[in-house]
Amino acid sequence: MQIEIDEGSGYCFGVTTAISKAEEELEKDGALYCLGDIVHNGSECDRLRAIGLQTIDHQQYAVLPRGSKVLLRAHGEPPSTYAQAQSAGIHLVDATCPVVLQLQRRIKRVADVPNPPQIVIYGKRGHAEVLGLVGQTGGSAIVIESPEEADVLDFTRDICLFSQTTKALEGFKAVVDYITARIQAPAQFQYFDTICRQVANRLPNVKDFAGRHDVILFVCGLKSSNGRVLCEACRSVNPSTYMVDQPSGIRAEWFAGAQSVGICGATSTPKWLMEECRDVVAQMTRES
Numbered sequence: 014m015q016i017e018i019d020e021g022s023g024y025c026f027g028v029t030t031a032i033s034k035a036e037e038e039l040e041k042d043g044a045l046y047c048l049g050d051i052v053h054n055g056s057e058c059d060r061l062r063a064i065g066l067q068t069i070d071h072q073q074y075a076v077l078p079r080g081s082k083v084l085l086r087a088h089g090e091p092p093s094t095y096a097q098a099q100s101a102g103i104h105l106v107d108a109t110c111p112v113v114l115q116l117q118r119r120i121k122r123v124a125d126v127p128n129p130p131q132i133v134i135y136g137k138r139g140h141a142e143v144l145g146l147v148g149q150t151g152g153s154a155i156v157i158e159s160p161e162e163a164d165v166l167d168f169t170r171d172i173c174l175f176s177q178t179t180k181a182l183e184g185f186k187a188v189v190d191y192i193t194a195r196i197q198a199p200a201q202f203q204y205f206d207t208i209c210r211q212v213a214n215r216l217p218n219v220k221d222f223a224g225r226h227d228v229i230l231f232v233c234g235l236k237s238s239n240g241r242v243l244c245e246a247c248r249s250v251n252p253s254t255y256m257v258d259q260p261s262g263i264r265a266e267w268f269a270g271a272q273s274v275g276i277c278g279a280t281s282t283p284k285w286l287m288e289e290c291r292d293v294v295a296q297m298t299r300e301s
Contacts, residue, residue: 027110091148
């Protein structure tokens with residue numbers, strides 16, 4: 014049985030940096046809060062919790078004692094989070110992804126001009142990154158998840174479109190085409206492709222990987238939206254694709270008659286977890 018871990022899978026740069034910063038801070042004094050899950054992977058969150066990382070929500074953040082240390086994860090935060098820290102004497106360890114940070118600044122520049130256009134964000138409502146982006150506009154940005162949702166816009170007024178960094182390029186292009194076909198002169202439509210290529214390029218790469226194996230084991234956390242998209246991309250090429258969030262979810266019958274198994278994951282999947290899954294598959298296939 015050939016078992017291959019996809020070299021292109023695993024943490025993106027932003028997640029790697031956030032986890033490294035958390036580990037560095039925990040080594041110093043062993044006390045660190047994280048505002049929201051540091052990564053959408055339960056196994057990695059459990060590992061970091063065991064060495065002292067405490068995950069909190071915004072309600073808990075609001076009542077932390079002065080002097081507390083809080084990590085801001087790669088997804089980024091709205092300006093209100095920073096203002097709250099300053100007034101409450103909270104020390105922030107900012108691990109916002111540089112790609113997200115640049116996007117936040119671009120949106121804020123547009124929002125701060127006199128008579129700004131309608132600012133539209135193509136992204137997932139409620140996603141941590143999107144909440145941070147909307148925060149740059151004081152809450153006025155319009156979030157859409159599909160081209161048809163753009164119908165809420167006023168096509169007689171200027172429109173400026175941005176994208177959540179982890180969305181698919183095809184979806185963004187569809188939104189651009191939809192608005193372009195409906196904008197009414199003299200209104201202007203500007204759009205900025207703000208999708209992270211390190212993430213976007215994984216879609217075609219993972220499809221290619223899935224086509225090279227009899228069975229695909231896709232490893233990702235249950236909360237990972239990126240993982241769901243990539244897993245479905247694998248399944249579109251290889252129907253024998255199975256998603257697991259930990260090795261205990263693997264079933265021996267999946268590999269009956271298979272000659273090769275490919276293991277891949279999301280931008281929130283640690284390499285060590287894919288390696289543990291590989292070892293379980295190897296043991297199962299030896300015993301069968």
